[in-house]
Structure formats: structure tokens, C-alpha cells
Amino acid sequence: MIAPYLLRPIIVLGLLALAVGPASTLVNLRRAEFSAETMVHGVFPGIVVGMAVGGRDAIIPGGAVCAALVAAALTAASRKPRHSEATTAVLLTAFFSLGIVISLRIGDMSGQLESLMFGRLLDITPSRMGTSAVVLVVAAALLALTWRAQVAVAFDREASRVSGIPVTWIDVVFNAALGAIVVAASTAVGVLLVVGYLIVPGAFGRLLAAGPRSMVLLAGACALVGGWAGFGVSLLRAPRPLSPQACVAMGVLVCFAGACVLREIRARRARPRPDACETARETSAAGGGEQQ
Template identity: 35%
Template sequence: MSITDFLTDLTNPDLAFLPKALAIAVMSSVVCGVVGCYVVLRGMAFIGDAVAHAVFPGLAVAFVLQGSLVLGGAVAGIATALLVAIFAQNRRVREDSLIGVFLVASFALGIVIISRAPGYAGSLQQFLFGSITGIPDEDLYVVGITGLVILGLVFLLHKELVSVSLDREMSRAVGLPVFWLDILLYVLVTLAVVISLQTIGNILVLALLITPAAAARLLTDQLGVMMLLAPLMGGGSALVGLYLSWSYDTPVGGTIVLVATALFLTAWLLAPRHGLLARRWRRDRGTVAIGTGGAISAPVDAGGGGVSA
């Protein structure tokens, strides 16, 4: 399918679900790209997976009661995030262990709840892998408003979130409310995950949160640039993924994730400073210089560090 045909389908009244799916996919990808930067900086990708599973019982309850999936998932995810943050204050049990406990329990509860609903198998597949059909109009407004709230909070508390993400103990020492900032970050991750579920699904949503941010991390050492690149790459992945999915009749969530993964692999290979080829070139150049008697007192490190004379 050509791009012109795709644009024609977007404006076709009989395919009204397609522009709604595109809008939600792009908006949620942009939000996930921004929030994912903090998750990547903090090295807590597992929390994204945990939250994706934690929202499942809320989705199941909302489905059974014919309520808002976004609201149901948000309530369940935030409740789980609060439990993790509270239990994590006891350093006897590590944060990742607590996340694992609540991850399994929440997902199991969701399975039990949704199994009581009619059409169990079809509903489960939609929750796990996403669907671009049947997106109600009100979800556009919910996703848009929720996304603006998330971005607004990130803008207001950017320095504090970065500080906690990079050094929790130092943040506590200078008087930052680490506990409440932890809860806020969990809540932001939860909301970002919930607004992404309908197009990409419960299983694959972690990729939307982590992959663009990880790719951006390879391309720059500046946090501001990273937080600009990540949402751009996430939104671009959603746009290209939906186009390819519509053209070749492939699952939309899986296609978006594959596009994002392709961007990550490209960055991993070709990034100008931290890419595989750039690091190998610097290493080979350092080896040649040493072998020819160059005045080098320290080798070039594998991470792309500078050369000291």
C-alpha cells in the first residue's frame, strides 16, 4: 500500500477507527518516550513490565462492569505502585523482588476476574495484544488529557525526578522527598502504560516505554536531547508501525514494537559515539597508534571515552 492510499484510508468515513487508532498510538508513544527516559536512567525497566501486569485486574473489572478501561487500569496500577513504594521502604527485601511479587499476584487476579466474563478468550486476546478497532471517541479525550497531565508533571518536577533517578541517597541527603517522588514516578509509569494498552496490548507495552528511550540513550549524552529524541522515536515508530500493519495486515502492536526495535538496533550499531562501529573504530585506531609508538598513555575505553595525552 502506498502512503497516498494510507492517507486516503485515514480520511475515509467508513474507517473511522483508523485515525483514532493513529492518534492514540502516537500520543501514547510520545508520553511513553518521555517517561521511559526516567525509567532507563534509573535502570528499572522491570517496573514497566510490573505495571503493565498490575493494571490487568483493573482492566478486567472495568470490562466486566462495562466501565472505562483507562480508569480501571489506572486505579489498579496506582494501587499496586503505592504498595510497591510502601513495601520498598523496608530495605530487607529489594525493590525488584517486591515488584516481582505484586506483578504475578496482580496478573493472576486479572485472569481470575476476566475468566468470569462472557467472551473470555476474545477479551483476553484484546487485552494482551491490543486492538485498533472499537476504540470509543471518549478515549481520545482521556488519552489526550492524561498525556498532557503527565507531561505537565514531568516539566514541573524534572530536576527532582532526574536527581532521584540518578542518585537516591544523595537526593535524600539534600532533603528531597524521595518516597513521594518514587510514588510519583510509579504513577507516571502507570498512566503512560494504561493509555498505551489499547493499541499495543498488555504484553508489548513495555517495549514502547523502554525501547525508544534506550535508543535515544545510545545517541546522546545530554539528558535534554535524550528526552527530545525518545518521544520523537516513539511517535515515529507508532506512525510507521501502524502504516506497515495496515498495509500488510499484521498485528499493530507487534509491528510498532518491531519498528521501535529496528531503530534501537540501528542506534546500537551506528550511533556516532556509543555505537558498535564507532567504538570498534576508536579501539582499532588506539591499537594502531600504540603499535606505531604514538604518545598515548591510556587506551581508548570501550564505552567511547576520550584519549588522554
């Protein structure tokens, strides 16, 4: 039987994969990787304040407040006709710098900086697991309920607006879901490593999938298999201790590397062989000579 302290991370990683499937797919389709990075770094001040005020159990509420502010700022920035990544970069720098300053200002909390950034997968308590589970399920439900509109906006914002889709509200839902996933995962894999979960699975699905729906399934599978496999590797005996969070992130990256190899193998098989091309040309030339 699996020990409770091992079962809780497995459950959280499974629910994270459920929410990451559609979220990472939309990040890839929207080309919103930089916005996802901004969301990941932007919630840091709220997480620091939450931990300073109420301990690790207050990380999610504190991060949620900051995530709402970042989501509102990203949505407002996306509405500008000449939106550029400069605005997003300013948001990322401002929020993350504020979090670092607050963390260092609170003297007895500065030692927890590494824990806040990279998480503690084996220290998940039942209460934090329950809160994370609720937040991740809500994020997945938001994206599922607006999925068709999300895909339409990802492919063509102007056509979606003309067809009557409330693009601004779709952006709000998308950014809110990203913020919820970041906050829920921060107690497990930290606010920095979660960016890999928002970007890599979607890229994995993009390499192998034939459409958005299959991208969601493949992205979720990448997050699930990579996360569980990496967590399993971290439990193996090694000369030096392995970080569970780093192993989980590496597991997802290994899945992506495997997808790159598989994509290359498919591409090589699809290419016509030189000898086959020469045979086809000779056959065509012979057929033309007979007709003459």
C-alpha cells in the first residue's frame, strides 16, 4: 500500500495533468508562452505575503489575489490595438521584483525563498491537497465550458469578434484558468517549475497531434506520464538526494524530447527515397516514349 505522503503528490500531479491538458494546448495555440511566464512570476508576491501571514496553508489564497491582478492586467493589455510584449515584460519584472523585495524584507522568511520558488512535493498536507484539487478542477471546468470559443479566439481573434464571441471575456477566463493552475501547483512544484507544465505539454501535443482535441489528450498524457515517471525516479536510491520537483520537470521534458524524435522519424519515413524517385522518373519517361 502506498504511504499517504507519497499518495498525495501522485493525486496532485494527476489533477494537475487534467487541468494542464487544455490550458497548455491553448497557450500553444495562442502563442501565449510569454504571458504564461508572466503569470507564473506574477503570483510570487501574493504567495510570499500569504506564507508570511498564514504559513503554507495561506499560499493559495494569497497567490489567488495576486493572480487575479495579473490576469486583469494581461487582459487589459491584450485589448490594446498595438499590444506588444513590452507591456507583458514590464508586468513580469514588476510583480516578480516586488515578490523578491517582500521576501527579503521579511527577515525570517528569506530562508524560505527556495521553497516558494521550487515547491515541496513531499510536504503536501491533506488540507493543501484538497484546496489544490478544487482549484485545478475549477480551472479545467472553466476551459471545458468555453472550449469552442477559446479555440476560435486562439486561431483568429478578429473573426471571433465579428461572429459574436465575447473575446474579452474569453481572455478573462483563459487568464483566470492559468492563474488558478499556477497558484494550485505552487505548493507542489513551486512557482518557477510550473511554467514547464504550462508550455511543454502543449508543445508535445503540437508535434504529434492532428487537431486541438487530440492536442489536449496528448498534452494531458505528457504531463501525467512525465510527472508520475519523474516522481518515481526521485524516490530511487541515489548517491545524492534527488529533488522530486526537478525530477517531475525533467520527466515532462524527456517526454517532449521523445516526441521530437518520433516526429523526425515520421518525417523521414514520409520523404520519398532517391532511388524511388529515379524509378518513377524512368517509368514516366518510358511511358512517354511509347506514346510517341
